[in-house]
Amino acid sequence: MNRDDIAARIDHTVLGPETTLADVKSILDDADEWGMNACIPPCYVAEANEYAPDVLLASVVGFPHGQNTTVAKREEAVDAWQAGADELDMVINVGRLKAGDDEAVTEDISEVVAAVPIPVKVIIETALLTEEEKHRACEAAAEADAAFVKTSTGFADGGATVEDVELMVDYLPVKASGGVGSYADALAMFEAGAERIGASSGVEIVSGAPEE
Structure with a gap:
């Protein structure tokens, strides 16, 4: 996998609470x-769309x-798409999942997926879930016709692991x-099966890859 191949699969990310337009x-x-791709606050x-079309x-x-609420997520999704977003990464309701309300989790995702004509990636926040809950979260995303499942927001205590990718794929x-x-x-x-990487260290990742 050369540098160009890697770059196209990196979502170079800035999502911290102090993020400025300059960032x-x-x-x-x-x-x-x-x-690379970019992942930014809504x-x-x-x-951003005007600056780097x-x-x-x-x-x-x-x-x-x-x-x-699902209504708020749906409206947020539509607003981002209309502003120029090509893809959306949405966070599941972890509390609903842990309570066993898988139907509500699936419906939450489905409403967002149905609201926009662009790919929706579903963040399941693996660091907060048991193995059984990870399976259920992925099942909900698949049932809701999401395009991807995503491991983490980066704001919980833990991130992506090879084991989680192997489960989710x-x-x-x-x-x-x-x-x-x-x-x-x-x-x-990637060797575990990931199609995409989300990282604030996109340049470090790509520059470390073989040029050919």
């Missing part, structure tokens, strides 16, 4: 230079805790996110 533009500059999507742009829904394409900081880390995730 977003820096991420977009990196993404444009290295051939409040900057319109400006050639960069594949992802944004987030219900981020980072997933406890927004049986359901949908996987985006591994959280703690992936080097080419070696990314390669391990």
Whole structure:
């Protein structure tokens, strides 16, 4: 897997609570230079789309805790899509899942998926889930016709692991996110079956990959 192959599968990310438009533009500059995608807060999507129209742009829904109402998530998704987002990463309602209300979790995802004509990746926050809950979360995402399942927001105590990717890949394409900081880390995730990587260290990952 060469540098160009890796770059196209990296969502170069800035989502912290202090993120400024200047931070977003820096991420977009990196993404444009290295051939990566970008993942940014929804409040900057319109400006980002105008600033870097050639960069594949992802944004987030219900981020980072997933406890927004389904109506709010749906409206947030539509707003981001209309502003220029090419993909959306939404957070499941972890509390509903842990309570055993899988129907509500599935419906929450389904409403967002149905509201927009762009891919929706479902963040299940693996660090907070038991193995059995991870399976149920992935089943909900698959039943709701999501495009991907994603490991983590990066805001819980833990991120992507090879074991989680191997579990999740049986359901949908996987985006591994959280703690992936080097080419070696990314390669391990790809070898486990991940299709996409979400990382704030996109440049470090891509620059560490073989050029040919």
